[in-house]
Structures are given as structure tokens and as C-alpha cells.
Amino acid sequence: MSKRKMLQFVSVAKEMPEKRAADARAQDFHEIYTEFAAEKAAEQAARCSQCGVPYCQAHCPLHNNIPDWLRLTAEGRLQEAYEMSQFTNTFPEICGRICPQDRLCEGNCVIEQSGHGTVTIGAVEKYITDTAWDEGWxxxxQPAEERPESVGIIGAGPGGLAAADRLRRAGIQVTVYDRHDRAGGLLTYGIPGFKLEKDVVLRRVAQLQEAGVEFVLNCNVGTDISFDAIRGKHDAALIATGVYKARDLSGPGAGGAGIVAALDYLTASNRVSLGDEVAEYEAGTLNANGKRVVVIGGGDTAMDCVRTAIRQGAVSVKCLYRRDRANMPGSQREVQNAEEEGVEFVWLSAPKGFAGDPVESVMVQKMRLGPPDATGRQTPEVIEGADYAEPADLVIKALGFEPEDLPTLWGEDALEVTRWGTVRAEFGTHATSLPGVFAVGDVVRGASLVVWAIRDGREAADAILDFLAQPAQVAAE
Known part of the structure; x- marks a missing residue:
């Protein structure tokens, strides 16, 4: 691998790793991008302008040292590049695959703003860490010393796993409790394999297990074990449950058969890919094969659903979103991938009701964008008299997620929540209203990005270490 000079963005064009052909990739759940070759990764990394104020780093929730590991990649110093990447990010190979780089680092790249095309940061990040695994880096x-203190983490998603990693490296005894039969949370069961193949997640889980992290799976806190019992068993506790309660649809017929929640649908698909037998999939309830599918929503979960339906053999897949393409919250890169694979987006459209039980069609209202609301986004308004019926055999609700009522579920009224139902936690320390209890990720933020959960988990782990270092009488107050 030859050493390359930096600032090559004028003479070298932006180039992503090659994408598998749409008709081929739509037949399976494997990742759609091929790997960079070493020379190509170095070439693209060398396009970095090494600017004095790196906006890519500033707009990364983890503040990754992106210009530095790009330079090391360009110079062929891949092991050093990996070590620098790992220093700020617990799971760089996961972020490289699923972060919406077009909204974060790459979208704020200086050379992108100047019209030269962004550095392909995510693809290089993925390449660096995949190479590190292959090379044994x-x-x-291996903690320098073992410590007697223990921490119980509720939730084995990205926030919980990031905290477990950091705490275990410090020698803390860590137990992770999760409701599912595999660790990983939405990384395992929510995100399809064509974006994140499951062996990438499970090898990180295996790394934690080999380090001595104990996983208690198939465990529902509040039912199988009480929250009080977890607090009593450990010196500190971390809530990292995520948000799983789906926002519902209203309107006539919204409760009919054939109208399903996005997470139920995606979980069934991922379980099948992992080799599980899923009765709802076999029965067709959570299977798009041979069906006319309508997905309602415009976020990344909706993109996962439409692309999964294509792979399951749907006759047609349409995505209804009440705003236009420019105002949708999902990644534009994912929209492009979905369109290439045969998904039809129906912009400025919203469901009014549903006909049939099981569902036969969606009654669709056409919308227009009116004046901006308090957030600055234009408010969708109904165009009267423009309703129509969209045939559908399967309707998937991808309208976002809300937190569960943890104080009630866990019998812990002293756990303070916000008016949105999220756990109230201090900025920076992630401490809750309960002494020795911390909270991170979506259960605090509301539905958000994996990279934010990783950042929260790392920050909370550091705060927990500070808490455990306090004198016992202070920590007990």
C-alpha cells in the first residue's frame, strides 16, 4: 500500500465502494457495498483537505478524530488509523455502516461544501476496522486490575454495550440484562442485514463475553427480576432500554388485520435471517411475499421496512410520507438505495383510514406544505377533495417510537420522567433522580441515532466510575 499525499480532492473525484447491482442485492439480505481495496481506501482518504477547523469532527456526536485517521489511512498506517478510530468510538465498524453520514460528518465536509464531493468517511471507517479484525489488531x-464494584446495565443495545465495554476495561464487574434472547438490541433485531450483517454485532458481543461481561437474556425487568433487585445486587445501575412502543395510527379501520408495527415486522425478518422459526412470518402475518405493501413514515425505520419488503418478494412497495423529499427525516442515501431496488415513494400523502379486515386498501389524503411550525418545518395541510384509495395487503406503521412507562412497569415512582415519558437524566453525567442510577440513549433522548447512544454510554460509564470512586457514605446519600 503506497503512501499518498493529502489534499488530493481537486485531482481525485469522490468515489464510494462499488454497490452491488440493485436486481442482485434485492434478492438477499447481505450488505450492498463491497469493501474498499487498500489502494482505493488510501486514495479516497487522501482527498481530505486537513482543514484547520474540521467540521466533520465537530458534527460527529463522538467527535471522532476523522482528519487524523484519514491521513494515517492515506499514508498506509492502517493499524494506527484503527487505534485512533477506536479511541473515541467503541464500535467504529458499526457506525461506518449505519450512521447517516450524509447528515453528519460527510454532510459537513468542507470540500463537500466547496463542490468537490465529500470524503467518503463512513466507507473508510468501515474499511479500517474490518481490516483490524482481519489482521488481529x-x-x-484485559483490565489492568479487577475491581470489586459491580454495575447492572438494563438493555443490551448500543448504549448499554458501549458502557459495558468502557466499564469492563476499567476492571468493573458488569452484568447486562436484556429482554431478548440475543444481545445487541436494535443492532441485532431492528436494523436489517443489508445495512448491518449480524456477525458484525455478535462478534462485539462475544468480545464482551470473553472479557467477563455477564449477559442475562430473556429477562424482562419488572417481571422476571425487579428493578429493586438489580439496584440491590449492584453498586450502580444504568438504564439503556431504548424506546420500543410504536406510535399508532388513527382513523377508520386502523386496528384491522394486516396493519402491523414496523419493529414487529423487522424483528421477524431478522430472526428468520438468524435461523429462527417465526410463526408470524410462516403464517404470512409479518411476511411481504406476494403482497402489495404500503409503508407509512419517512424515517430510517421506514426505509428499512420498504427495502426489507422488496427482499421478501413483495408485488409492489410504496412509501407514504406527508411531507416532500427535501423534508423527510430519513437518509437521502437510503431513499436512493430504495428507489434503485424498486420502491415507489408517494410524497405529500398521509393515511386517512383503511378499508377491509384484513386490510384491502389505504384511504390516502393528498397534502401540501403550509407555513412553518414552531420548529421551522413547513406544516402539512390536507388538500380537500383529493383523497384516493391505495390497494394494500400489508400496511407497515413506521411512525416512530415512544418510551414505555418505566416508573409504572418497574414499580419505581421515584424515577423521574419528562412530560414526553423519557427518563430525566442530567446532561453530561446521565444521572437520574435515583442515587446510583444512570440512564442513556433513546430512553432519555427519544428515538435517535445509534451514534448518540454510543456517546451516551461512554459518557455514563465515565460518570459511573466517578460515582464509584466517591466515599461510601457520600455515594449512599
Whole structure:
């Protein structure tokens, strides 16, 4: 691998890793991008302008040292590039695959703003860490010394796993409780394999297990074990449950058969890919094969649903979103991928009701964008008299998620929540209203990005270490 000079963005064009052909990739759940070759990764990394104020780093929730590891990649110093990447990011190979780089680092790249096309940061990040795994540079977690304190983490998603990693490296005894039969949370069961193949997640889980992290799976807190019992067993506790309660649809017929929640649908698909037998999939309830599918929503979960339906053999897949393309919250890169694979987007459209039980069609209202609301986004308004019926055999609700009522579920009224139902936690420390209890990720933020959960988990782990270092009488107050 030859050493390359930086600032090559004028003479070298932006180039992503090659994408598998749409008709081929729509037949399976494998990732759609091929790997960079070493020379190509170095070439693209060398396009970085090494600017004095790196907006890519500033707009990364983890503040990754992006210009530095791009330079090391361009110079062929891949192991050093990996070590620098791992220093700020617990799971760089996961972020490289699923972060919406077009809204974060790449979208704020200086050379992108100047019209030269962004550095392909996510693809290089993925390449660096995949190479590190292949070359054996990813070392086992070996604490310098073991400590007697223990921490119980509720939730094995990205926030909980990031905290577990950081705490275990410090020698803390860590137990992770999760409701599912595999760790990973939405990384395992919510995100399809064509974006994140499951062995990438499970090898990180295996790394934590080999380091001594205990996973208690198939465990519902509040039912199988009480929240009080977890607090009593450990010196500190971290809530990292995420948000799983789907926002519902209203209107006539909204409760009919054939109208399903996005997470139920995606979980069934991922379980099948992992080799599980899923009765609802086999029965067709959570299977798009041979059906006319309508997905309602415009976020990344909706993009996962439409692209999964294509792979399951749907006759047609349409996505209804009440705003236009420019105002949708999902990644524009994902929209492009979906369109290439055969998804039809119906912009400025919203469901008014549903006909049939099981569902036969969606009654669609056409919308226009009116004046901006308090957030600055234009408010969708109904165009009267423009309703129509869209045939559908399967309707998937991808309208976002809300937190569960944890104080009630866990019998812990002293756990303070916000008016949105999210757990109230201090900025920076992630401490809750309960002494020794911390909270991170979507259960605090509301539905958000994996990269934010990782950042929260790392920050909370540091705050927990500070808490455990306090004198016992202070910590007990």
C-alpha cells in the first residue's frame, strides 16, 4: 500500500465502494457495498483537505478524530488509523455502516461544501476496522486490575454495550440484562442485514463475553427480576432500554388485520435471517411475499421496512410520507438505495383510514406544505377533495417510537420522567433522580441515532466510575 499525499480532492473525484447491482442485492439480505481495496481506501482518504477547523469532527456526536485517521489511512498506517478510530468510538465498524453520514460528518465536509464531493468517511471507517479484525489488531479486553464494584446495565443495545465495554476495561464487574434472547438490541433485531450483517454485532458481543461481561437474556425487568433487585445486587445501575412502543395510527379501520408495527415486522425478518422459526412470518402475518405493501413514515425505520419488503418478494412497495423529499427525516442515501431496488415513494400523502379486515386498501389524503411550525418545518395541510384509495395487503406503521412507562412497569415512582415519558437524566453525567442510577440513549433522548447512544454510554460509564470512586457514605446519600 503506497503512501499518498493529502489534499488530493481537486485531482481525485469522490468515489464510494462499488454497490452491488440493485436486481442482485434485492434478492438477499447481505450488505450492498463491497469493501474498499487498500489502494482505493488510501486514495479516497487522501482527498481530505486537513482543514484547520474540521467540521466533520465537530458534527460527529463522538467527535471522532476523522482528519487524523484519514491521513494515517492515506499514508498506509492502517493499524494506527484503527487505534485512533477506536479511541473515541467503541464500535467504529458499526457506525461506518449505519450512521447517516450524509447528515453528519460527510454532510459537513468542507470540500463537500466547496463542490468537490465529500470524503467518503463512513466507507473508510468501515474499511479500517474490518481490516483490524482481519489482521488481529482488535485485542481482547484485559483490565489492568479487577475491581470489586459491580454495575447492572438494563438493555443490551448500543448504549448499554458501549458502557459495558468502557466499564469492563476499567476492571468493573458488569452484568447486562436484556429482554431478548440475543444481545445487541436494535443492532441485532431492528436494523436489517443489508445495512448491518449480524456477525458484525455478535462478534462485539462475544468480545464482551470473553472479557467477563455477564449477559442475562430473556429477562424482562419488572417481571422476571425487579428493578429493586438489580439496584440491590449492584453498586450502580444504568438504564439503556431504548424506546420500543410504536406510535399508532388513527382513523377508520386502523386496528384491522394486516396493519402491523414496523419493529414487529423487522424483528421477524431478522430472526428468520438468524435461523429462527417465526410463526408470524410462516403464517404470512409479518411476511411481504406476494403482497402489495404500503409503508407509512419517512424515517430510517421506514426505509428499512420498504427495502426489507422488496427482499421478501413483495408485488409492489410504496412509501407514504406527508411531507416532500427535501423534508423527510430519513437518509437521502437510503431513499436512493430504495428507489434503485424498486420502491415507489408517494410524497405529500398521509393515511386517512383503511378499508377491509384484513386490510384491502389505504384511504390516502393528498397534502401540501403550509407555513412553518414552531420548529421551522413547513406544516402539512390536507388538500380537500383529493383523497384516493391505495390497494394494500400489508400496511407497515413506521411512525416512530415512544418510551414505555418505566416508573409504572418497574414499580419505581421515584424515577423521574419528562412530560414526553423519557427518563430525566442530567446532561453530561446521565444521572437520574435515583442515587446510583444512570440512564442513556433513546430512553432519555427519544428515538435517535445509534451514534448518540454510543456517546451516551461512554459518557455514563465515565460518570459511573466517578460515582464509584466517591466515599461510601457520600455515594449512599
Amino acid at each position: 482488535v485485542k481482547p479486553i
